[in-house]
Amino acid sequence: MRSVAVQQQWPITWFNDVIGDALRNNGIVPQGTLWRTYGALEVYMPEAEYILALKLLAGRPQDTPDIQALISQLGIQTRDQAQQALDRYIPDRQVQQLNQAPMTLQRMFP
Amino acid sequence: MAEDSHVSSGVPLRDYAIADAYRDICAGAPPWVALNEFQHAWYESPAELRAQLAAAPLLLPPDPTEEQWRWAVFCAAGVEWLCAQAELPCPAWALDARLQLAEPWYDFDAPGAHKEDVRAYLRERTPQPFARRNIYCGEKVLTDKRAFVARRPTKR
Numbered sequence: 156m157r158s159v160a161v162q163q164q165w166p167i168t169w170f171n172d173v174i175g176d177a178l179r180n181n182g183i184v185p186q187g188t189l190w191r192t193y194g195a196l197e198v199y200m201p202e203a204e205y206i207l208a209l210k211l212l213a214g215r216p217q218d219t220p221d222i223q224a225l226i227s228q229l230g231i232q233t234r235d236q237a238q239q240a241l242d243r244y245i246p247d248r249q250v251q252q253l254n255q256a257p258m259t260l261q262r263m264f265p
Numbered sequence: 266m267a268e269d270s271h272v273s274s275g276v277p278l279r280d281y282a283i284a285d286a287y288r289d290i291c292a293g294a295p296p297w298v299a300l301n302e303f304q305h306a307w308y309e310s311p312a313e314l315r316a317q318l319a320a321a322p323l324l325l326p327p328d329p330t331e332e333q334w335r336w337a338v339f340c341a342a343g344v345e346w347l348c349a350q351a352e353l354p355c356p357a358w359a360l361d362a363r364l365q366l367a368e369p370w371y372d373f374d375a376p377g378a379h380k381e382d383v384r385a386y387l388r389e390r391t392p393q394p395f396a397r398r399n400i401y402c403g404e405k406v407l408t409d410k411r412a413f414v415a416r417r418p419t420k421r
Contacts, residue, residue: 166309215405217297219375262377
């Protein structure tokens with residue numbers, strides 16, 4: 156990352172890698188599906204349900220369109236179903252509470 | 266992460282001002298796509314470049330639609346909030362008292378925005394530059410995603 160930043164004269168933060176440890180510390184990170192290989196670099200695609208869980212945990216206003224799209228794609232129709240997706244990857248309810256995930260769920264369903 | 270580590274060369278990855286974001290919103294871009302692009306530019310830039318990204322006033326259409334007006338007010342509130350966070354002076358255009366909504370706008374009309382408990386939560390949590398303009402969006406708006414680390418219980 157640093158090498159690419161120097162070569163391209165980009166900020167060192169051009170690629171956000173600080174989230175990795177936080178995700179591993181707060182829940183279950185699925186293996187995902189190998190999408191592309193570039194030499195030693197392997198790029199994995201996570202399950203849509205995992206992305207939904209992360210979006211529900213983040214719960215920023217700009218996540219709302221993504222959450223709505225993922226809920227639709229996954230065929231989720233109720234708040235309880237969305238809660239189950241969240242529980243699968245972020246099982247600690249205290250972590251959910253501290254990140255206001257219950258309120259995000261409340262905001263996402265009419 | 267230390268502020269200095271955001272920039273390796275002094276050159277921001279993007280040069281996309283709030284006026285650019287608003288222009289693109291008015292041209293039909295999804296608002297959060299344009300605003301995310303601005304956010305990236307803001308957080309990737311050192312203070313002197315951030316001021317430039319906020320400096321130019323929005324170019325409002327002659328007869329803005331309700332949506333265009335709402336996003337103009339949001340952009341002004343966002344600039345005031347971001348400048349305060351960065352300890353930068355807020356540009357005068359963003360403090361124009363006319364940039365205010367007549368009716369409250371809750372959670373960008375999210376599906377549950379009509380619920381009273383959601384509204385009470387947002388009224389309690391929304392930073393003042395937004396709430397003063399009648400926008401209730403909570404405290405997670407325009408935050409730096411690199412600073413996001415999920416909150417964890419304190420170990421005893």
